[in-house]
Amino acid sequence: MKFEIQARVERPAGFVLDITEQCEAESLGLVGPSGSGKSTLLDAIAGAAPGARVALDGIDHSSTPMEERAMGYVTQEPLLFPHLTVRDNLLYSPRAASLGEIPEALGIAHLLDRMPRHLSGGERRRAALARAFLSRPRLLLLDEPFGGLDEPRRREAMSLLSHIRRTYRIPMVLVSHLADEVIGLTDWAIRLEDGKAAARGPSLSVLRAHETRIDNYFSAAVISPGRVRLGLVELATGIPESARGEVRLACYAHDILLANQRPAEISARNVFPCVVRSSAPAGSSVLVDLGEIPLRALVTPQAVESLSLKPGSAVFVVIKATSIAYLGPAYS
Amino acid sequence: MGLAATLLSLPCAVAVAWFLERTRSPGRGIVQTLVMMPLVLPPVVVGYLLLRVFSPRGTLGRALEIFGMPVAFHWLGAVAAAAVVGFPLFVMMSALAMKGVDLRLERISRSLGRGAGATFWRVTLPLSWPGILGGALIAFARGLGEFGATIILAGRIPGETQTIPLAIYAELDSPGGEERIWRLILVSVGICFLSVLAARRLDRWHVRRLEMDR
Structure with missing residues (x-):
């Protein structure tokens, strides 16, 4: 309209x-x-x-x-x-x-x-x-x-x-x-x-x-029940098995973990490498923009320091499948 | 006569109340003041003005007489006097009842495709009628006690324009009238008490029935 x-x-x-x-x-x-x-x-x-x-x-x-x-x-x-x-x-x-x-x-x-x-x-x-x-x-x-x-x-x-x-x-x-x-x-x-x-x-x-409460909203293509493709990354999600096609998803920035090395044994279903594009203070935390995929992670300044995160840093992104919520099918 | 007066003023009172409560016309202040006048004017003044309006020598009075409705010195005069003095209370109570109807409900009604008139019939009136009826009861009770305007406009013709207050006045100087006066007083106190009580009850019942916030 x-x-x-x-x-x-x-x-x-x-x-x-x-x-x-x-x-x-x-x-x-x-x-x-x-x-x-x-x-x-x-x-x-x-x-x-x-x-x-x-x-x-x-x-x-x-x-x-x-x-x-x-x-x-x-x-x-x-x-x-x-x-x-x-x-x-x-x-x-x-x-x-x-x-x-x-x-x-x-x-x-x-x-x-x-x-x-x-x-x-x-x-x-x-x-x-x-x-x-x-x-x-x-x-x-x-x-x-x-x-x-x-x-x-x-x-x-x-x-x-x-x-x-x-x-x-x-x-x-x-x-x-x-x-x-x-x-x-x-x-x-x-x-x-x-x-x-x-x-x-x-x-x-x-x-x-x-948005002040920092959430990640993104759309991705369902490739198999519960799994989506976001750019080059394949994610396990909490979406309904019946969801098909392009879907809209949400994930809190504070639910995304960053690591310097690939965690070995971990319950989180999604672990993938990424490059930090930028970081900016957000309240008492730091918001890290994860470049290639449209996701941002909220971490403490201490974490930024101990992982020595700066633009260009290579990190591993860790997201629980259940942290990725389903909002509905994408608009055509 | 009181009843006839109330029924006569019902549509006018509702219309004026709606005009005062739901429009933003610039004439509202003037209309409101005019409507309130009979409440504060000496009843004798109201009666005299009505007499001038309805006098058989005036145009309106003559026209009404031709149609077989003489007002001055006729029971219709007592009706007119009661209606006019009860009118301000009637309008006030009706406007108050309409004020209690959520404007947003009327707006929703319009958005759902009902025009202003249909919205009034389907929403405003059903949600305010107990208040309007309460106003009618109060106006009725007020009209019943009308003396000054009545005696000037309608005179005191036993069996024709004899209202309760006029009857009481007549009994004052008739021998042995005291007992009849007390009877009349009892009747008028009773009617007024019941009217005011019923008006209050009606409003509370209505609010509770619909659980409306006021």
Whole structure:
């Protein structure tokens, strides 16, 4: 989907969102510190904030009232209509003809006759998502859709969303402060700072440039169940055996070990030689860029000294297979 | 008469409350002030102004009379007086009830494809009707006790424009009226007490039913 956004929105507290962006993305991520204007921009796209010119795939929606824009808007807090059952909530949109397989897919089929107050936070969230899907949106607008979920549920909800999005081919705009969500679910990202676009580009590079918690995100080709090829290196990973083709993976920088010699007997499945490209202080640690492959390792200054790491040093990289997490299939 | 007054003002009160609560029109301040006037003006002044408006000599009064609806010195006058003095409370309570409805819910409704009108019917009204009904009860109780405006606009015609306060006033100087006064007082205290109590209960029941934060 081609996004053309030109928004100037003034909020009462003196905050001004001023942004002009154009991009072509399956799904667009909005990142940035809180108060940087992510939600305001989402409001502008939804039609809830006046003063924005929004064109999608060349069609200008600026003067289309909110109810005709067909944007599936899911707010930070899962807001269901409290006076309607879950079923009536899901079928609220005049465009929602029937429930179909959506409640089943989102695991809320057994809750249809309940009132929202009897639902847990996670269930409400899934119901709000289902309601947005069922309104047959041309675009999904998601504001921190997984906030407040615990880690396993968050991962589960992420893969569910990714699955549904691909099945129904709905483009989306995702606001999130978590790098893995943006990288896992979007292919293009805009970084907002103080109401302005500070950076833009493929999600991976936008996040890698600014992420404070240093993670490695990369895509690699599956070559056999659980194993991927990353450049010249073959890695054993913790990905599902069913994963095929190009996949997106993540690995914490502090989970990567460096050694001067090849460790002999070790449980870690991945040991391979590499050349240090550069190193830079990161807080009280040192971030080592491992040149040929897109990975960075976080080590202590003492380790840098005792291994005498400097640009050009040859090292052995050690990564546990289970430290490499699966984010989802790559975008085509 | 109290009931007729309440029903008569219901659509107006809801409309004005919506206007005050959900629009950003520049005229809001003026409208709000005007709506509040009957609450602070001496009732006699309200009655006199209404009399001028509805007088058979005025255009509106004459028009209504032609349609068989004389207001001045008619039971409809008592209805009009009760409606006008109860109106500010009605609007205030209704606006408060609408304020309690999360704006984001209305926004979501619109994003799901329901226009402003449909959103009002399907979201705002279902979530605020107990408060509006509470406002109606309070306005009803207030209208019931209306004296000054009523006596000027409707006069005191037994069996026609005789409201409870007017009846009490009449009994003051009739021999042996004390017992009947007490009976009337008991009735009006009872009705008002129940109305206010019901309004409060309704609101609490509603909040609990939907677990809404307010």
